[in-house]
Amino acid sequence: MAVIKAEVRSGAYYDSIVLMQLQRALAEQPGVEDAGVVMGTHANKEVLAQSSLLVAEAEAAGNDDLIIVVRGTDETSAQAALAKVNELVAARRGRAGDQEYHPRSLETAAKMLPEAQWVLVSVPGRYAAGVSRQALRLNKHVFLYSDNVSLEDEVALKQEAAQKGLLVMGPDCGTAIVNGIGLGFANKVRKGPIGLVAASGTGLQQVTVRIHQMGGGITHALGTGGRDLSEAVNAVTARQGLDLMARDPDTKVIVLVSKPPSSKIADTLIQAARSVGKPVVVNFIGYASASRRVDNVFFATTFDETAELAIRLIDSPEDFAAQPDLSRFAPGQRYLRGLFSGGTLQCEALLILQNYVPVVYSNAPLDKKNKLEDSLVSKGHTVIDLGEDEFTVGRLHPMMDNDLRIRRLEKEASDSEVAVILLDVVLGFGAHDDPASELAPAIAAAIRSAKEAGRRLEVVAIVSGTDGDPQGIEVQIQRLRDAGAKTEISNDAGARYVGRLLKAIERASQPGTGPTIKPVDLQALKNPLAGINVGLESFAESLKDQGAQAVHVDWKPVAGSSERLVSILERMRQAQ
């Protein structure tokens, strides 16, 4: 009959590779059916219980105690296996094979490898903040793989780092690729023009992998740790990363990935992304965006789509850094008046415009609270659907009869606060047989009288029709242009143009004083990567495998495993 024997060691520190290897070695001992070597946390005890290994001694162990448990075919085998624990651990240490000298402290490592820009930290969570703080003190960027780090520590570390122009990627940051070298878990990905910032480990890996598989490549992929986009952390690292990618001349397309962020932080980051002058693909997993595109920001919902979009945007002919022309607007000119004949075109325009201006009033608004009290009287930004039932009792549809629209156009154009008029001109069978013949003179007159009053009136006409339509689309467009209107054949493009213009006008009148962050030196990404590794030795080996310089620190917690003492020592050191 099987016999279970357990041993609990208090205050012992072994790194998790040692524990895994010890467990495996025990399981291979003669007469041993199963073995468990785990720290005495609640979750770990449950795992033991599921394997029927949780005996009373193990159950009594605390979070910081090491449980070693063995199930043997008989008492002797179980006892014999347990008795070999020290020997097996020592053997593992001997087998490590690596005869290199390992410094015992970060300070020594930094002297050995002064060009190191990075410190990789993968010690157990309770020690990780302390090690990271030492790294910042040495002016190193930190790749903080460890999890189980407190939120308070994360906030403190990131704020300290940001003040020094340093990055703290993490805690719980699984992956990064800097200048072709992977930190932590990372794939071998082609170099190319896509730069990534992600509060997500395997998400970032999957996107970089898919980019590679689809033939694309990356500049850098920066992790931020999964909590970076929480309100408490305030996306410090993500904003630093975005700023780096914006400044990096090799990065043509930026990708932002995160597990579902706080919606406040998501908005902040999207606003930041809109001002980088490069296309940005955003995948905030599960973030439902009513628009798939806002300016230079494109929303994706899966990693595949993120990779596809990023690759497609590399060769986009659009100039994402272009700024709208604001010349000749008079002070006070700022409002849009949209006069639509097409209800759904109006609806799409409203939807797009809400990405640019806070409120657009309408007789048919997206949100009832923005309904005009009087459809005939505009206020602020207003976009009217003149095809609504209220306007068509005993009256032809505005696609057939331009009278009402022209009267309204004259009225709006005379308003000194109006900067832009947006119209749709719908061609096709059934519609007016020559709308430009009536609209163009009215537009020309409106622009002329605004000009006489010292204002610039921007008129944008969306012409919806095909080359087969009876009105002759080319002639209609030419006539509207001759009258001074800007024309678009896409409602989407027309509304976005107007949105950007309105936003630029608004921004020009209220110069922003948003929070700025201290820029991180781009050279941190550009110089050949060199890293100091504290924790999982395999991460140092991995750096070397990739041709990067690395020094591994033979780290042990100070004063045994007592993190309280560590913290006291830490504070004493800080006080010096």
Next chain:
Amino acid sequence: MAVIKAEVRSGAYYDSIVLMQLQRALAEQPGVEDAGVVMGTHANKEVLAQSSLLVAEAEAAGNDDLIIVVRGTDETSAQAALAKVNELVAARRGRAGDQEYHPRSLETAAKMLPEAQWVLVSVPGRYAAGVSRQALRLNKHVFLYSDNVSLEDEVALKQEAAQKGLLVMGPDCGTAIVNGIGLGFANKVRKGPIGLVAASGTGLQQVTVRIHQMGGGITHALGTGGRDLSEAVNAVTARQGLDLMARDPDTKVIVLVSKPPSSKIADTLIQAARSVGKPVVVNFIGYASASRRVDNVFFATTFDETAELAIRLIDSPEDFAAQPDLSRFAPGQRYLRGLFSGGTLQCEALLILQNYVPVVYSNAPLDKKNKLEDSLVSKGHTVIDLGEDEFTVGRLHPMMDNDLRIRRLEKEASDSEVAVILLDVVLGFGAHDDPASELAPAIAAAIRSAKEAGRRLEVVAIVSGTDGDPQGIEVQIQRLRDAGAKTEISNDAGARYVGRLLKAIERASQPGTGPTIKPVDLQALKNPLAGINVGLESFAESLKDQGAQAVHVDWKPVAGSSERLVSILERMRQAQ
């Protein structure tokens, strides 16, 4: 000094073209500055007021009264213009030029053009339901352009039509293209494999126009009227249209467009769209979808994107009609157990799976209410993130150490309700140097023991890595396949495959008895279009311009303009 003169005519009926032309003719009279000819609604009176034409007589007019108002340079001119009203109306009637015989009733028109499948109705709203009812009685499909039709009438008309296998497109349906012929407002659009259904007039026009401009073409474009996707109307016409497009062999890609629908109706339509076996592009304006794709349904947010997606999907190599293989599952097998090492991969999988199954439990769920009480004990569909902090205290990450995952795999596989196991295998630097060497034997053993118990265990492994990764991705994949796993290199594709499988299993166990609709005969769309037109004569002319047969009915309201009397006559007729 300008003088305003007004006249109010009670109970007079003129169609809206006559009113527009009268207004223009009056404005052109000598000494006339402005003129207004409108029905006496509140909105129309406000329009008059804005042009300073609303004098006391006009203000006193009722909804059904015709207001004629003229502003002249002097009393004589104004009076003279008003005195010419009857003459101007008569002149317009004479000028109509069209010497053709026009029947006075729908019945006569139907005898003249028996092949007519369609009746186009554009009479004033209060008469439109009655005319439409007559059309249905004659077994004609109805294109109902008129607006200001009550919701009750719409519901009644559509239900009557659906029972007869007829379509009522509208009310307030601006556009349709049937077999190349535009009804109402429609553009000249190339023929091609895209079929459209839209609760949106200019939206449908814009999408068809953009498809044409991008080089694509359409089979048919069916309007439904803007209220069709309300809960009251229950998308009767949209569902008929979708069903028609699904059955039409020439339609390869379906497009569904609507102004913001009720979310309940949106869900119903999306469910219907998922079973058509063809790609469907959905643009419910302002509908924020957390996934951009669900099965064969693709969500677009602008008309441009809708057109682009539809064109791109024409040549998709995917078989959208393919059904998952359900063979060899034992009764009762139905659940998914997902065992992820990558937290964000798990998160994306949850997001995708929610489109297929109602609840997926997890230790890291999208919605807290689906959190497992015990992370070690699965229930129903469960997807676990084994890289969560709770599992990594003193333990290597599951990307490095497969032990915990293999133990869990064994346990899940032995559950007789489990049908599918989903795993990620993340390759790259830092990860286990040969995960398949440990996972493949465990997978093979799990599949084998399920088989011995008379079950089929589907194991899906998502392998995330590049051809440059140290593990050798090809070898890893081959090993997992040899063990019996299905492999995917995209998390998105893997999760969607699993979702479709789970949904098919669920559907097989609960054969659906959803509401069915009487199919509309496809020939309605296929035969050369012939139409009877009641209302705006230009719509009949437009049909003829496009080479379709059309008869225009010289319609006048029965018994003057009293709709109460019309309604009584109507009921008497129905009672016969």
